[in-house]
Amino acid sequence: MASLQLKSLVKDFQAVRVIHGVDLQVHDGEFVVFVGPSGCGKSTLLRIICGLEDASSGDILIDGQRVNDVRAADRELAMVFQSYALYPHMTVQQNMSFGLENIGTAKGEIDKRVGDAAKLLRLDTFLQRKPTQLSGGQRQRVAIGRSIVREPKIFLFDEPLSNLDAELRVSMRGEISALHRRLKATSIYVTHDQVEAMTMADKIVVLRLGRIEQVGAPLELYNKPANQFVAGFIGSPQMNFVAVTAAADGSVAPKFGGSVSVPGVRASAGTALTLGVRPEHLLLHAQPGALALPVTVSQVEQLGGLSLVYGTLPGGDTRITVQSAGQVRTAVGDTLTAYAPAEACHLFAADETARSLREHQP
Numbered sequence: 001m002a003s004l005q006l007k008s009l010v011k012d013f014q015a016v017r018v019i020h021g022v023d024l025q026v027h028d029g030e031f032v033v034f035v036g037p038s039g040c041g042k043s044t045l046l047r048i049i050c051g052l053e054d055a056s057s058g059d060i061l062i063d064g065q066r067v068n069d070v071r072a073a074d075r076e077l078a079m080v081f082q083s084y085a086l087y088p089h090m091t092v093q094q095n096m097s098f099g100l101e102n103i104g105t106a107k108g109e110i111d112k113r114v115g116d117a118a119k120l121l122r123l124d125t126f127l128q129r130k131p132t133q134l135s136g137g138q139r140q141r142v143a144i145g146r147s148i149v150r151e152p153k154i155f156l157f158d159e160p161l162s163n164l165d166a167e168l169r170v171s172m173r174g175e176i177s178a179l180h181r182r183l184k185a186t187s188i189y190v191t192h193d194q195v196e197a198m199t200m201a202d203k204i205v206v207l208r209l210g211r212i213e214q215v216g217a218p219l220e221l222y223n224k225p226a227n228q229f230v231a232g233f234i235g236s237p238q239m240n241f242v243a244v245t246a247a248a249d250g251s252v253a254p255k256f257g258g259s260v261s262v263p264g265v266r267a268s269a270g271t272a273l274t275l276g277v278r279p280e281h282l283l284l285h286a287q288p289g290a291l292a293l294p295v296t297v298s299q300v301e302q303l304g305g306l307s308l309v310y311g312t313l314p315g316g317d318t319r320i321t322v323q324s325a326g327q328v329r330t331a332v333g334d335t336l337t338a339y340a341p342a343e344a345c346h347l348f349a350a351d352e353t354a355r356s357l358r359e360h361q362p
Contacts (some may be wrong), residue, residue, distance in 0.1 A: 001186045002063045002076075002153035003028045004049065009058035011044060011210075018044055019210045021058070026154075026203075031180050033189045035197040036207035036233070042190045043158055045207070049188065050077050050156050051285065052106070062153060078147035082159045084139045086131040092118070093127040097147045113149040120182065121145050135176075137168050141313065142346035144179070157189040161196065172201055194234055198222070206230050228274055228352035237279045237308065237321045239346075242293070246271040252347065254315040260291035262345045265357045274348045279308070281344035290339035295320050297334045302327055309336070 004026040011019035019041050026032050047053040049060060051072030060067050067075050074126075086095050087265040093114055121141045127214045131139055140160060141203040147155060157176075161169045177200050180187055191197060197204050198218045206213045206221065214226040218234075225231035231239045244252040246267035253259040260275075267273060268288060275291070283290065295311035307328035311320050322328075322338045330336055347357040 001028050001185065004154060004186065004188070005059075005061040005064075006045075007059040007061070009045070009048065009060065010056045010057040011048060011053065018223060019048070019055075019209065022210075022212055022213070024205060025213065028185065029184045029186055031177075031187045031189065031200060031202045032205060033191060033201035033203070034195040034205050034207060035191055035194055036213075038192060039209075040207040041210040042124075042154050042207050044210075046079075046156055046188060046190050047202075049154075050079050050098075051075050074338050076153040076155075077156055078150050078152035079156045079158065080140075080143050080147050080160045082162050084131070084143045084163075084314055086139060086142055088131050088273075088298070091130055092123060092134070092142050095131070095142055096149055099146060100149060105289075113151070114145075117145040117148040120179070135168075136164050140164065140172060141175070144150040144176070148183070153186065155185050155187040157187065159191055160189075162192075164194075169196075176200065183288060195236055198234070206232075206233060208353070222260055225276075225346065225356060227355055228276065228348040231276050231346060231348070232352075233357075235278055237323060239276045239278050240282070240320050241320055241348075242275045242277075242313065242320075244273050244275045245345075246273060254291075254313070256294065258292045260289065260340065260345060262342055262347050262358060265347045267347070267357065272350055274350065274352075275340075277340040277344055279321040282320075282322045282324075282338040282340055284324055284328065284336065284338060285321070286337075287339050287341055290341045290344070293320060293338045295322065295336050295338050297330050297332055297336065299326070299332065300330060311336075 004021050006024040009019055009022040022145045034045060036042050048055050055068060096114045097110045118127055122140055125143060126138060160170050164172060173196060201218055204218055204221055205215050210231055214221055219232060221234045225234060242254050244254050246252050246269055248269040249259040250266050251259040252273055294314055296310045297309055299310040301308040307324050309322040309328055309330060312318060313320055
């Protein structure tokens with residue numbers, strides 16, 4: 001396997017800059033996920049790494065060697081695309097061996113690599129089938145197997161599960177994670193789905209408009225978001241945000257009343273801030289020091305083991321989601337009070353990309 005380093009990487013499409021000076025270190029054996037909204041540059045960054053796009057400036061280093069001028073075919077990387085891109089007239093075995101045959105690999109070596117990969121991916125009983133005779137998950141495993149047989153330095157995945165149904169996506173997430181643990185392969189995985197990022201990654205890279213907003217382990221980003229954008233993107237359901245104003249005593253207060261003192265934060269009196277609290281951290285029973293949020297219920301989702309209550313705060317312009325264990329007995333139009341414990345609150349400046357004001361998160 002290999003390490004990867006990006007230094008001040010820039011990509012321009014004519015007069016439009018889409019990647020803005022990205023710096024990143026991927027260590028040998030890491031599973032790194034690029035995540036962000038559509039148009040943030042994650043797929044473009046992946047294509048630059050593999051050589052399908054040229055960088056406008058900056059360096060790409062694999063095991064310390066600059067590869068900007070190395071052809072994609074010679075970088076010893078393997079890409080798994082969103083589409084399976086299998087040859088429909090070829091069998092599974094032929095699809096997996098085709099790339100090796102093109103570079104003149106000996107037949108005995110091809111048979112060994114294909115056999116090993118097929119066994120690893122539980123495809124050994126399907127080698128003589130054609131893609132039309134396979135399920136979506138099996139086709140995706142063939143696409144992954146085609147990469148494995150090349151024995152690349154780094155695996156690159158470009159939204160490989162986006163064409164699968166929800167149940168199969170969950171299954172394939174587990175399979176790809178288990179495969180990574182067995183191969184210990186350096187992998188970079190692109191997705192817009194933050195659940196995939198949270199459940200699969202050793203390290204997450206959150207991108208926005210061609211810039212890295214934060215890099216860290218999944219729980220680090222969940223517990224210590226660098227700014228409001230990261231806080232809102234990581235976590236499902238999304239973090240709630242409430243406009244507040246700093247008071248002279250160090251607390252913050254929303255316009256509808258009440259206040260809370262967030263540990264580790266002090267802002268000048270009168271400063272407009274944004275308070276964030278995750279739906280799963282809101283309580284439906286009073287707690288000393290917590291901020292009381294009067295919620296007018298607009299929708300209730302009873303999922304059996306938990307309930308999701310959606311509503312608005314006084315004034316109707318701020319939406320709130322409450323996630324509670326068990327079954328919450330409430331209905332549309334009801335008013336309930338949700339409590340935001342001080343230790344679960346985050347504070348942000350008005351600019352969503354400004355650094356979090358809190359030094360120590362829960």
